[in-house]
Amino acid sequence: MKRSLAVLLGSILALAMILTGCGKSDTAASEGSDSSDGGKLEIFSWWTAGGEADGLNALIDVFNKKQPDIEVKNEAVAGGAGSNAKAVLATRMQGGNPPSTFQVHGGAELMAYVDAGKMEPLNDLFKKNGWDGKFPEDLIDMVSKDGKIYGIPVDIHRGNVLWYNKKVFDDNNLQPPKTFDEFFDVADKLKAKGITPLAIGDKEVWGSTMVFENILLAELGPDKYKQLWTGEVTFDDPAVKKSAEIFKKMIGYINDDHSSLAWQDASQLVADGKAAMNIMGDWAKGYFTSKNLKYNEDFGAVPTPESDGSFMVVADTFGKPKGVKNPDQVDKFLTVLGSVDGQDAFNPKKGSIPANVDGDTSKYDDYSKQAMDDFKTDSLTPSLAHGSAAPQGFMTKVDEAVNVFVTQKNVDNFIQSLTQASSLLK
Numbered sequence: 128m129k130r131s132l133a134v135l136l137g138s139i140l141a142l143a144m145i146l147t148g149c150g151k152s153d154t155a156a157s158e159g160s161d162s163s164d165g166g167k168l169e170i171f172s173w174w175t176a177g178g179e180a181d182g183l184n185a186l187i188d189v190f191n192k193k194q195p196d197i198e199v200k201n202e203a204v205a206g207g208a209g210s211n212a213k214a215v216l217a218t219r220m221q222g223g224n225p226p227s228t229f230q231v232h233g234g235a236e237l238m239a240y241v242d243a244g245k246m247e248p249l250n251d252l253f254k255k256n257g258w259d260g261k262f263p264e265d266l267i268d269m270v271s272k273d274g275k276i277y278g279i280p281v282d283i284h285r286g287n288v289l290w291y292n293k294k295v296f297d298d299n300n301l302q303p304p305k306t307f308d309e310f311f312d313v314a315d316k317l318k319a320k321g322i323t324p325l326a327i328g329d330k331e332v333w334g335s336t337m338v339f340e341n342i343l344l345a346e347l348g349p350d351k352y353k354q355l356w357t358g359e360v361t362f363d364d365p366a367v368k369k370s371a372e373i374f375k376k377m378i379g380y381i382n383d384d385h386s387s388l389a390w391q392d393a394s395q396l397v398a399d400g401k402a403a404m405n406i407m408g409d410w411a412k413g414y415f416t417s418k419n420l421k422y423n424e425d426f427g428a429v430p431t432p433e434s435d436g437s438f439m440v441v442a443d444t445f446g447k448p449k450g451v452k453n454p455d456q457v458d459k460f461l462t463v464l465g466s467v468d469g470q471d472a473f474n475p476k477k478g479s480i481p482a483n484v485d486g487d488t489s490k491y492d493d494y495s496k497q498a499m500d501d502f503k504t505d506s507l508t509p510s511l512a513h514g515s516a517a518p519q520g521f522m523t524k525v526d527e528a529v530n531v532f533v534t535q536k537n538v539d540n541f542i543q544s545l546t547q548a549s550s551l552l553k
């Protein structure tokens with residue numbers, strides 16, 4: 128079993144303990160908590176790669192300028208998409224030792240902690256900052272339960288993006304593919320030239336799960352894609368089977384070393400022209416620009432094939448755990464995190480667009496300007512690979528199934544595993 132799967136299983140166990148109340152009670156948590164670490168504000172995330180780490184540092188800089196007396200402790204745990212951090216967090220939450228504030232995706236991932244009674248509502252902070260109407264309603268829905276808001280959104284990523292090396296495409300007279308037929312046509316031409324068509328880094332399985340969820344979105348369309356997570360569409364649907372067939376064909380065009388690479392390594396293959404394309408959220412743009420590559424000169428981006436008009440939302444939010452010793456410091460940090468200043472320092476480096484609607488567009492490149500427009504008009508869909516669409520238990524089973532599929536390429540077994548896993552959907 129891959130390490131990330133083992134870690135995720137650990138995190139499920141910890142989460143299950145929280146949900147069944149086997150961990151310390153909230154009261155015990157608040158009494159026993161040492162979350163302030165001697166007065167330091169612990170910011171827990173998994174932002175350690177190029178781009179994402181730069182964004183976090185820029186945000187912390189803004190905070191330090193506004194609150195010079197509060198000492199910040201950057202508690203980032205490496206591993207894309209939180210493949211390690213989520214397990215560490217679950218253990219800390221279960222042990223009554225929450226960080227002061229932590230990165231969490233809106234949707235199912237945040238709601239697991241809310242349902243377990245581990246999070247403070249943030250409505251008062253929202254009011255105090257005049258944030259009513261300042262964040263898109265769809266995002267507020269993803270962080271709310273029964274009228275209470277539990278997370279402050281810091282960014283909006285698009286998860287259905289195909290990145291390509293411009294020089295490789297230009298040198299070979301290729302156009303970025305809009306359909307799967309075009310994708311395989313381009314891929315054949317690249318392969319004939321000895322260039323890896325598609326870079327994947329699935330050392331942490333989500334790198335492949337993301338590719339599959341993008342194909343699902345394309346084949347099912349946004350409405351049916353969303354119905355997969357509610358059980359209204361089942362995994363034996365012909366469109367799911369077709370997605371698996373397309374995924375299988377794609378796997379024939381990826382780098383041999385995919386299972387030893389992380390997402391940023393796969394992006395680097397594209398940056399170096401060793402591979403032509405990469406399917407990844409737009410934190411990859413943050414990575415490319417951190418390496419001094421320029422959008423539309425060195426690399427280009429289009430929606431993944433047949434997903435134009437849909438926007439796979441990956442939104443990071445930060446919340447306030449119950450029982451922290453420094454709630455006022457947390458409020459001050461969340462105030463900066465939700466502010467235009469904070470978001471406009473963070474997002475241009477991160478690759479994402481600001482969640483606060485007052486973000487200053489002039490601070491963003493053409494890619495992000497386009498993403499801002501698309502977010503307003505496209506159908507918005509939650510990402511499975513990034514924890515918004517479905518509970519962690521289901522996600523882990525899907526990751527396991529994807530992991531097996533990438534090696535065995537057995538469509539029927541894959542559909543069967545997905546169908547079995549669907550009993551874990553609420």
Ligand code: BGC
Binds near residue numbers: 206
């Ligand atoms: C997060 C991004 C992060 C990416 C890679 C996603 O789950 O939402 O903020 O950059 O993982 O680590």
